[in-house]
Amino acid sequence: MVKQVLHKYANQFASKQLILFIDCVICLVAFSIAVFLRFNLEFVYISPVIYKYHLFLVVIVRILSFYLFKSYQGIIRHSSSEDATLLFKAISLGTGILTGLSLISRNDDKLIYFEIPVSILAIDYFICLFMLISSRFVVKITYENLLHGFVREKPVIIYGSGELGLLVKNTLQSDKKFKYQILCFIDDNKSKVHKMIQGIRVLNKEETLKRYFTDGLVFPEVILAIQNLSIQQRLSITEDFLDMGVIIKSVPTANKWLNGELNIRQIQNVKIEDLLEREPIKINNKFVSQFLTNKKILVTGAAGSIGSEIVRQLLNHNPKELLLLDHAESALYDLETELFRLKKKSVEGYLSQIKTEVVDITDEKALRSVVKDFMPQVVFHAAAYKHVPLMEKNPYNAVKVNVFGTRNIANLSTELGVEKFVFISTDKAVNPTNVMGATKRLAEMYVHSLNAQHSNDTRFIITRFGNVLGSNGSVIPVFKKQIEAGGPITVTDKNVIRYFMTIPEACQLVLEAGTMGKGGEIFVFDMGEPVKIIDLAKKMIQLSGLEINKDIEIQFTGLRPGEKLYEELLNTNENTLPTYHPKIMIAKVISSNYEALNSNILHLQAILNTVDNNEIVVKLKEIVPEFISNNSEYEKLDALKESA
Secondary structure (H helix, E strand, C coil): CCHHHHCCCCCCCCCCHHHHHHHHHHHHHHHHHHHHCCCCCCCCCCCCHHHHHHHHHHHHHHHHHHHCCCCCCCCCHHHHHHHHHHHHHHHHHHHHHHHHHHHHHEEEEHHHHHHHHHHHHHHHHHHHHHHHHHHHHHHHHHHHHHHHHCCEEEEEEEEEECHHHHHHHHHHHHHCCCCCEEEEECCCCCCCCCCCECCCEEHHHHHHHHHCCCCCCCCCCCEECCCCCHHHHHHHHHHHHHHCCCCCECCHHHCEEECCCCHHHCEEEEEEHHHHHHCCCCCCCCHHHHHHHEEEEECCCCCCCCHHHHHHHHHHHEEEEEEEECCCHHHHHHHHHHHHHHHCCCCCCCCCEEEEEEEECCCHHHHHEEEHHHHCCCEEEEECCCCCHHHHHHHHHHHHHHHHHHHHHHHHHHHHCCCCCEEECHHHHHCCCHHHHHHHHHHHHHHHHHHHHHCCCCCCEECCEEEEEECCCHHHHHHHHHHHCCCCECCCCCCCCCCEHHHHHHHHHHHHHHHHHHCCEEEEECCCEEEEEHHHHHHHHHHCCCCEEEEEEEEEECCCCCCCCCCCCCCCCCCCCCCCCCCCEECCCCCCHHHHHHHHEEEEEHHCCCCCCCHHHHHHHHHHCCCCCCCCCCCHHHHHHHHC
């Protein structure tokens, strides 16, 4: 009942007039107490009549000082040290005025009504100041205790007792909606263990686990509040608590705080992306900038996950102009809006010219018109169809976009004398088991063969990498939606493993590879250790504070058409050469003969016009002999090929 009343009037505040009236009453009471104390608790004032005038004078002077400093305009329940300072100034000024009047009137009987004994004013000063300030904080504390008294305490442990840990503690304790019970700090610094910091005990991790995580029905939350925590340390700490079903939260870096202050809403659950991160990859920005600065650059597929991040990173290297192509109108509009905001906030170095065009790269006539008018010096080709199951059902579109779209933009680049053409491929192009991977491999072959032509001045460079965290349609966004919907999480097979890297990380390496490439290289990125998808699903459930197969069920659906258990970055016939960057290697690939390959592609184009998926895949398998279907209706074509 009390809580309901408090919430009902939570947004209603006492009027300024009421606060001023109460302050005046407090001043009257304080002056009366001062008089009684001055005369040893007996009322033997100079004259009761004069006392009445002195009382009136005190109130008038106090009101004037309150008006001057606006001390009555604050919200009492939110009183702070600033409010106490205003009261201090107001009472000090008022007492100063009254003292001055008293001293001036001392030798003049006509001014006896202004002559208040200085001893009374001194006592009144301290009593009045104490009563006014304490009244505000009593109201504040009473309100907060009443409101929090009906809120269940949330037990919390803060991992880290440094400056960030103390800041988190103060932020939690100042929260108005929840009442946090901070059980302890965890710190590995032996000199801090078993000591008290701001009333909170510091323990090491082992003691904390024994004390709070043994027989509790509800474990406390753990907030990571350590600056300069390495990826490996974060991973180790998080997994220790996740295995016990504990909710782990983290604090964003200081540059992400709102208006430079940590907000309670910014302390959020650790994300799966945090656990899949590796130590940041360092790129040679000096060489990349030398290559890209003041260049006219074309990006295809610019509105996609990879294309849009390439655009953002290109902005840091001061290109002369950017031409952004995509056939997805809405996504391109969103990117254009984002870049327009950047231009409005621009400082020296941001682009002055950004052009966006809705163009389908399979439309050779429209593509030629736009690109020829722009005359790019560098091309980043990211446009492609990438979803394996969809392309397995639509070989026509996969070949049309991934093969002939790439052929169109590559041929045009050759014709216009583009300096460098960077083609973004995928690990699914290696020993492909699906149509999508096979089309990307054929595109690789064509681009690679173009580079080997002696008459071609354009340098063609290929980059391969695996799954990108958070890209459109990738596994993590899908799992998040399934968890939000209450499950189940669907995993194709318990043994499926994949390589992961972040979108910015992948795009940094693309720019670095494009810079170092001399032409004809297939750059392969070090993707780190592969991750089992079933482990990924389990961690995402745990990070959401839920229990596996109790709150969220995991279901196995079987491999989708064209999928395989693990991806590869190298063909069985390929080896690698190192580069100056430890995360980038060059795959040793035998280049295809351009004339023979082009003849096969023209034949494929004729078959494409029939829109016969079986015939299209048969020809694809002929051109890309390592393409062997897996878990697909096209496996029968491999069987026919073997029997033949």
